[in-house]
Amino acid sequence: MKMNNSTLCYVENDKGEYLMLHRVKKSVDVNKDKWIGVGGKLEAGESPDECLCREVREETGLTLTDYRFRGVVTFLTDGGWAGEYMYLFTATGWTGELTSNCAEGDLKWVPRDQVTRLPIWEGDKIFLRLLAGDYPAFLLTLEYAGDRLIRAVLDGKNLLK
Numbered sequence: 001m002k003m004n005n006s007t008l009c010y011v012e013n014d015k016g017e018y019l020m021l022h023r024v025k026k027s028v029d030v031n032k033d034k035w036i037g038v039g040g041k042l043e044a045g046e047s048p049d050e051c052l053c054r055e056v057r058e059e060t061g062l063t064l065t066d067y068r069f070r071g072v073v074t075f076l077t078d079g080g081w082a083g084e085y086m087y088l089f090t091a092t093g094w095t096g097e098l099t100s101n102c103a104e105g106d107l108k109w110v111p112r113d114q115v116t117r118l119p120i121w122e123g124d125k126i127f128l129r130l131l132a133g134d135y136p137a138f139l140l141t142l143e144y145a146g147d148r149l150i151r152a153v154l155d156g157k158n159l160l161k
Contacts, residue, residue: 061097
């Protein structure tokens with residue numbers, strides 16, 4: 001199975017809000033109509049933190065000055081899309097002005113405690129809880145059949161019984 005490498009970042013402001021991206025602009029998008037953090041695929045020869053900074057700058061106009069690695073999320077699928085190793089980050093410092101024209105979708109600051117009420121992937125709720133609880137760096141495997149989460153393994157422990 002082909003595995004892509006990507007980054008995802010939850011940028012947090014001093015009001016306790018995450019910068020969320022509502023993926024509504026591309027007609028073919030595995031994340032169509034979902035709300036996610038910002039990030040994207042690693043380019044050849046690029047490290048995860050280089051990708052993180054480039055993708056956040058491209059999608060938001062912000063240049064990260066303070067970010068933290070939080071874990072690796074492995075996405076597996078029944079074949080509807082390629083698997084993925086996603087390097088997960090949070091960020092609390094940046095320079096620049098937020099763009100009003102993101103090619104991926106619409107950007108919006110959302111209170112952290114409201115994010116799980118948005119249309120998000122079921123597995124995202126798991127790692128958002130880990131971020132909120134300041135869980136140490138983790139390995140999380142999420143397996144989907146279509147849009148349905150069928151397996152979740154956190155640091156070797158099955159979360160779905």
